[in-house]
Amino acid sequence: MQPQxxxxxxxxxxxxxxxxxxxxxxxxxxxxxPTTPFLLLAAALFLRxxxxxxxxxxxxxxxxxxxANFTQHxxxxxRVKIVSVSTLWLTLLYCAIFVAEHWAxxxxxxxxxxxxxxxxxxxxxxx
Numbered sequence: 476m477q478p479q480x481x482x483x484x485x486x487x488x489x490x491x492x493x494x495x496x497x498x499x500x501x502x503x504x505x506x507x508x509p510t511t512p513f514l515l516l517a518a519a520l521f522l523r524x525x526x527x528x529x530x531x532x533x534x535x536x537x538x539x540x541x542x543a544n545f546t547q548h549x550x551x552x553x554r555v556k557i558v559s560v561s562t563l564w565l566t567l568l569y570c571a572i573f574v575a576e577h578w579a580x581x582x583x584x585x586x587x588x589x590x591x592x593x594x595x596x597x598x599x600x601x602x
Contacts, residue, residue, distance in 0.1 A: 480523065488524025492517045496532065499541075506563035507587060511545050518542050550601035560592050 480488070499513030514532070521529035533539045544550060551559075571584040 485524045488520045489528065492520030492524060492528060495520060496538075499538070506559065506566045507591065511541050511551075514538055514541050515545065544601055548599065548601055550599040551595065552601045556595055556600060559595055563591055563595075564588055 495513045495517035498508065499510050499517060502508035502510035502513055518529060518532055521532055533542065544552065567584045567588040571581040575581045575584060
């Protein structure tokens with residue numbers, strides 16, 4: 476059951492949900508930006524602010540799958556893990572080797588890659 480908010484609050488929640496949705500979609504293509512947390516946030520915001528967008532997101536053939544897999548199984552599909560970790564390392568190693576000029580920045584890129592890899596691999600693998 477959707478809680479009743481004022482029209483202004485519903486609009487605000489919908490706008491925040493659209494921003495979260497946009498970041499989640501970007502996260503599917505950018506290695507450091509996560510996809511699932513932003514899609515979960517968008518679903519929660521839409522649930523409270525715009526039921527039609529919530530239903531659309533949950534029934535979306537690609538985006539809804541991210542949310543369902545994570546909420547039901549607390550797991551990430553093997554293919555997603557492989558693509559995510561590979562893209563992450565390719566991108567951040569490129570930045571560390573060819574973009575960063577200072578050793579501290581290079582170390583930061585590597586530390587981010589290690590941290591995000593550990594985080595992704597800490598979830599169960601969905602088969």
